[in-house]
Amino acid sequence: MDARTKVEPEPRRRGRPAESDGLTGERILIAARVCFAESGYAGASTHMVAARVGLTTGALYHHFASKRDLYLAVFAEVEQLMIERFEKAAAPHTRFVDKLDAILDEILRLSRDEPTVTGFLQSLTADVGRHPELLEAIVPAFEQRDQMFSGLVEAGITSGELVEADREIVLDTVTTILVGLFAMNLGQLPSVQQHAVDGYKRLLRGALLKTKKR
Amino acid sequence: MDARTKVEPEPRRRGRPAESDGLTGERILIAARVCFAESGYAGASTHMVAARVGLTTGALYHHFASKRDLYLAVFAEVEQLMIERFEKAAAPHTRFVDKLDAILDEILRLSRDEPTVTGFLQSLTADVGRHPELLEAIVPAFEQRDQMFSGLVEAGITSGELVEADREIVLDTVTTILVGLFAMNLGQLPSVQQHAVDGYKRLLRGALLKTKKR
């Protein structure tokens, strides 16, 4: 199950490598995203990240002051990417249902194109909950996320789809739906996610169940 | 320099090992549940568990052959408890909506009464996704879970609420909804969960949005 010879990384010589293109930092970020997505904060070792870039752990510390800092840098990137993608997806639409539809589709696309992004987001909640040193730094960043969702709900109220009184309920429901989709992301068959998105879309239109009037 | 001996962990027998010999075994299981719920599989150390019971790690190994086995034993207990509670909650009702309503309420109750159960379930997906040695043993157990949900959907079809064709969509949506609720469990304000449950209930009745006819 493990006969791959682990290509002895031919020992580089000491000093600055000839092919230093100044992109190492970015490459580390990407490798870190993959590792954190696969293994979570505690489970991803600095060695794993370094090896994936073809570096020693020491070199990592030239670019990021600590594992924590590296995680936070990845988070910043991922969070921004997610928000951008969601906002861009929702922008063309005016109605709440349509905006949410678009976001749900975007999640599916994200899962396919950038599984490391959704993988990272899947672990995020648990990791942050477990490592107070991450929480401190991340909680403020969540504000932006909340604002986006709030904007969504606001649009629903403006359009008359939602009533004022439901604001909080809708906000929390939407959040939970999205978090739930991220949570189902990894290791599961992609079709589950697809089905769930379909289901949610129809639920939003009251079209999943033939509810008897009651 | 890298004698890849890594002895293929000889496949121990699946499921609950012959452990709960008396009270200590049960006390260990409870402590382990707390620890795994708080810190996840990798993050919870055998020492943490042992200390919580007032034992040494050595003693743990009298009752469970490995950390993995301990986790699996906890899983078995938790999964069974969850299924029992859900089935008991759903039983009195006949319609799909009502059954699902009852289950959603049960989740809320579970979060309140047995936070370690929901905490454990929160990490479960991620942990299993990350540790193949857990996956092997747990995937089969998920069948039971699926069966319960399938029963739910079947009831909906029988009652006429659902159509045959939607079977898979509904099944996966329901699963995703519940996993999502577990994922939102810890560290979040309990009100979020409450709101999300309210939101889902109304979604199921097509009563969250005033959808314009289209």
Add this chain to the structure above:
Amino acid sequence: MDARTKVEPEPRRRGRPAESDGLTGERILIAARVCFAESGYAGASTHMVAARVGLTTGALYHHFASKRDLYLAVFAEVEQLMIERFEKAAAPHTRFVDKLDAILDEILRLSRDEPTVTGFLQSLTADVGRHPELLEAIVPAFEQRDQMFSGLVEAGITSGELVEADREIVLDTVTTILVGLFAMNLGQLPSVQQHAVDGYKRLLRGALLKTKKR
């Protein structure tokens, strides 16, 4: 598994390397003095020194061949400064007691004006004792120190204060007194040093204790 290659550090040329080329070299020396004084040889990192000058560690190696060489260069400067100050202080006097008095006062002044000098000297004994690669280079330099103290004792003999036979005893006592004062230097209340100097002065005059005739 233990390829004891540890290349015998090829004996670089002793003493002050060809470094202080211009101002940067001097600034490095000063920064290094501060760092070694604060943290000792092992505790001071090249990074600390470089940062204090506003350089990278790489740049340090343009001026000094190694941390060891840097230490030795600082030592040379500090030792010379100390000897100069002591000799200048003792010069105006002819009697041994007065010369020693003057030196004791000079130590107090040095502690106040140049705490990094006395700080460095405080660690010197311990550092040299612990790092054989420093010892080699420094022991010879101690000769000069001994010569100064010998001169002191000689003056005492000439003036009739000391007898020939006590030469060694006095030399070692004086050395120990001074080393002791350096050792008490840092982190202690300055008043302790002041008191000790007062005490030593009076001891030298037989005026600290009312010794009963015996």
Add this chain to the structure above:
Amino acid sequence: MDARTKVEPEPRRRGRPAESDGLTGERILIAARVCFAESGYAGASTHMVAARVGLTTGALYHHFASKRDLYLAVFAEVEQLMIERFEKAAAPHTRFVDKLDAILDEILRLSRDEPTVTGFLQSLTADVGRHPELLEAIVPAFEQRDQMFSGLVEAGITSGELVEADREIVLDTVTTILVGLFAMNLGQLPSVQQHAVDGYKRLLRGALLKTKKR
């Protein structure tokens, strides 16, 4: 300079060794004393200590929670031993000079019999000054040392050798003398210490210099 083959410590097997005499803790303390005496706090590695006892670093942590704790435990032992020896040496005498004489002799004996004790004490001041985490814990313990010295001075006042007004001066002088002797301890020829002790004794009697009346 290092041809000793470093006797490959024949790999013990896992569990509890047969010859566990319950004295490992004490053996670790002794090894740690040696290492800290030789290399100081920062310079002594946990590996050095462990290897000297024939253990792995992991095993060390079974007995002491951290390197710091280990250091503090050594300190406690050393400090107590020193105080006991000094008090026992001074006890038979009533006059200050005689008590101090006895202590000076005791230092010489200690240097000879227990060089690790004096070696440890030599580094103590510097180590504590540099590692705040040690300072916290050690400063309170110094009280006892001060009390002993104070008792000494008190005896001098009672006996009429010292006057009230000199109390502080004498206390600080005595402290500095002793610290100085410890500082001269290692790597120096023992005769230096011997001479210094002789010198101090005669200084105390006003018998080192033939001071002209002035």
Add this chain to the structure above:
DNA sequence: GATGAATGAGCCTTCATTCAT
């Protein structure tokens, strides 16, 4: 059944040093 002692592997991090640019 439980303790206490130990191992060996791994983790995060620091550091002196090297060298292409």
Add this chain to the structure above:
DNA sequence: TATGAATGAAGGCTCATTCAT
């Protein structure tokens, strides 16, 4: 001259696991 990037060795510590007693 100086920077920036990298290495390799080491350091303190944790952890799952083992096993004599």
